[in-house]
Amino acid sequence: xxxxxxxxxxxxxxxxxxxxxxxxxxxxxxxxxxxxxxxxxxxxxxxxxxxxxxxxxxxxxxxxxxxxxxxxxxxxxxxxxxxxxxxxxxxxxxxxxxxxxxxxxxxxxxxxxxxxxxxxxx
Amino acid sequence: xxxxxxxxxxxxxxxxxxxxxxxxxxxxxxxxxxxxxxxxxxxxxxxxxxxxxxxxxxxxxxxxxxxxxxxxxxxxxxxxxxxxxxxxxxxxxxxxxxxxxxxxxxxxxxxxxxxxxxxxxxxxxxxxxxxxxxxxxxxxxxxxxxxxxxxxxxxxxxxxxxxxxxxxxxxxxxxxxxx
Numbered sequence: 001x002x003x004x005x006x007x008x009x010x011x012x013x014x015x016x017x018x019x020x021x022x023x024x025x026x027x028x029x030x031x032x033x034x035x036x037x038x039x040x041x042x043x044x045x046x047x048x049x050x051x052x053x054x055x056x057x058x059x060x061x062x063x064x065x066x067x068x069x070x071x072x073x074x075x076x077x078x079x080x081x082x083x084x085x086x087x088x089x090x091x092x093x094x095x096x097x098x099x100x101x102x103x104x105x106x107x108x109x110x111x112x113x114x115x116x117x118x119x120x121x122x
Numbered sequence: 123x124x125x126x127x128x129x130x131x132x133x134x135x136x137x138x139x140x141x142x143x144x145x146x147x148x149x150x151x152x153x154x155x156x157x158x159x160x161x162x163x164x165x166x167x168x169x170x171x172x173x174x175x176x177x178x179x180x181x182x183x184x185x186x187x188x189x190x191x192x193x194x195x196x197x198x199x200x201x202x203x204x205x206x207x208x209x210x211x212x213x214x215x216x217x218x219x220x221x222x223x224x225x226x227x228x229x230x231x232x233x234x235x236x237x238x239x240x241x242x243x244x245x246x247x248x249x250x251x252x253x254x255x256x257x258x259x260x261x262x263x264x265x266x267x268x269x270x271x272x273x274x275x276x277x278x279x280x281x282x283x284x285x286x287x288x289x290x291x292x293x294x295x296x297x298x299x300x301x
Contacts, residue, residue, distance in 0.1 A: 019203030026206055027261075031247075032218050035261050036206060039244040043199045066141045073138070083241035087248055090259060094249045100218060100259075 002054060009051030016044035029101035030093050038086030045078050127174065128166050129159040183285040190281060194243050201264060202244040215262050220249065223256040225279060232286040239278055 020040025027033045053068040136151035137143075205215060227233050237248040237256060246266060249257040260266035 016199055016203065019199075019206050023202065023206030028216070029218070031259050032216070032261055035202065035244060035247060035259075038247070039242065040199060040202065042242060043195055043244075063141065066138060069138050079242070080238070083238045087237070087241050090247050090249050094257075100220070 002058065006051045006055045009047050009054065013044040013047030013051065016040050016047065020044065030098045031090065031100050034086060034090055034093070038082060038089070042078060042082045045082075046075050049075050049078075123174070124166070125159050125163045128163040129155050131166075132158055180286060187281055187285050191239055191242065194278075198243040198245050202261065205262065215264070217262050218259065219266075220257060220259050221266065223258050223276075225254050225256060227254075227279065227283055227287060229287065232282050235286065236279060236282045239282065243278075 017040070020036045023036030023040065024033050027036055049071050053071040056064050056068050056071070058064075132155040133151060136155055137148075140147055140151060142148075208215075225233060225236060227236060233251060233254075233256075237251055240246050240248045240256070240258060245261045245264075247259045249259055251257075258266070
């Protein structure tokens, strides 16, 4: 029973990791790739760690409970650190005026802040 | 008062990480936790004027909010991964854009929680916060969701406000004034 739950968690985590990896390769520009890299990870890491924590509880004792608690704390840290790191990378890119891809023919963003990207190569 | 709370929180962490329950290790932990609590309790609690009970209620509501957020994260992950794995739909639906989002939340902490929640849900990233304006990069129109709608208060913002700024429920009226 526990095994099934563990396998489900792990498989779902792997699926989300796979999706984000494909996203990193396929998305067109820096910003969209950061989306894929930074955040699919959050859910997949949490699923993988949940699977690990459950697997660890096979022999229920105080020691394994403590280890599972520590894994839970890793989840919390990832939950806080991942969006912060994503934000930091994105903000650095925005500051450095990394050119973003937008749909051909999309209306110009109202908040372009006068960034002049015309001289840059795609 | 806050020193005691800090001490208890630190000591729970100590026991969890050390995993040893003999007198020697517990005493060591108690001593070091007491020292850290004495020097650093000011870091953990910003506004000392607020009551502990209200903080506890806030923490409880925050946990409920986290559960809701987790569901949102799963939904949004499916959206982004569907986008990544799709063939022709990628060209059709991918529409990265940056937009401004004016928040009605007043405290720095709730704005931080809102920004981090937006970043946690795949498809939207908060690039920066200027005062009450959040710069958000969204990967598609669907990912932006109701954040892009300036006229109404968004679901996520309403929930964050419900957790941290209950006394501030007039913020709905504020938003309508701005619109």
